[in-house]
Amino acid sequence: MGNISHALILTLFIIITISNNAQFHVVSSHSLPYTSHASSPSPSPSKPVTPSPLPPPPAAAPTKPLTKKPTYPPIKPPVVKKKFVAVEGMVYCKSNCTYAGINTLLGASPLPGAKVVMRCRNTPLLLRTIAKTNKKGYFFLQVPPMMTTDGARKCKVYLAHKPKSGGPCAHAADLNGGTSGVYLFSNNTGPPKQLPYFSLFSVGPFTYEPSKCYKH
Numbered sequence: 001m002g003n004i005s006h007a008l009i010l011t012l013f014i015i016i017t018i019s020n021n022a023q024f025h026v027v028s029s030h031s032l033p034y035t036s037h038a039s040s041p042s043p044s045p046s047k048p049v050t051p052s053p054l055p056p057p058p059a060a061a062p063t064k065p066l067t068k069k070p071t072y073p074p075i076k077p078p079v080v081k082k083k084f085v086a087v088e089g090m091v092y093c094k095s096n097c098t099y100a101g102i103n104t105l106l107g108a109s110p111l112p113g114a115k116v117v118m119r120c121r122n123t124p125l126l127l128r129t130i131a132k133t134n135k136k137g138y139f140f141l142q143v144p145p146m147m148t149t150d151g152a153r154k155c156k157v158y159l160a161h162k163p164k165s166g167g168p169c170a171h172a173a174d175l176n177g178g179t180s181g182v183y184l185f186s187n188n189t190g191p192p193k194q195l196p197y198f199s200l201f202s203v204g205p206f207t208y209e210p211s212k213c214y215k216h
Contacts, residue, residue: 084197085143085152087118087184089204091133091159093169097213103175110137111169111208115160118143119181120152130160142198156181157203169208178206 092108094100099107112135120127120143131141143152158181159172172179184201193200 083194083199084145085155085184086198086200087116087131087141087143087157088200088202089116089139089157089206090137091116091139092137092205092207094173094207094209095168097210100209100213101173105205105207108207110135112137114139114206114208116141116157116206117160118155118157120155127155152184154183156183158182159206159208168210168212170211171209171214173207173209175207176204178204 091111091114092105093111094108096107110133112133114133114137116131116133116139118127118129118131118141127144129141129143131139133139141157143155157177159178161172174180176182182203184203193202
């Protein structure tokens with residue numbers, strides 16, 4: 001009987017203990033604030049603010065590439081080869097006084113045997129060359145070999161004062177520089193003819209007139 005009482009008391013103690021624990025848990029659960037176990041909706045992610053695109057810059061006009069002006073080597077004048085010098089021309093005679101002192105060949109005829117002189121003063125020595133006209137009044141005067149076209153710029157051609165043949169035409173006229181002289185390189189002579197071995201200048205024509213036309 002004593003064992004049964006002891007077991008009954010133990011059973012009641014266990015029941016009371018369990019009951020107290022259950023009440024504690026109920027009170028505790030009611031005393032806590034209500035919290036919902038459902039998660040609150042998270043805010044939607046905001047999109048980054050992107051700036052509006054800038055308008056494209058205006059298209060620039062195409063620039064022409066810089067081009068350098070072509071350069072050319074300096075133009076050198078042609079080298080003129082030095083040549084020997086020769087002179088040709090005609091001498092006439094005015095047989096009457098009708099056209100004396102007038103720059104014309106009217107009434108003139110070729111004069112043979114007339115003397116033509118060329119004098120050059122651009123050398124240490126004075127060069128003097130004489131030629132005579134042929135039957136047709138033509139003369140050809142060749143300068144000494146020491147004189148070339150480069151040194152003939154101060155050479156001058158003129159008539160001798162009296163022709164060797166004499167006759168009515170004894171007075172040298174200044175037609176085309178017959179007495180004052182004409183330089184080889186002048187407007188009166190023109191460019192020379194370029195022959196194989198020399199440059200041929202043309203002077204004149206020169207004239208002689210009757211001396212009586214100038215007597216008073």
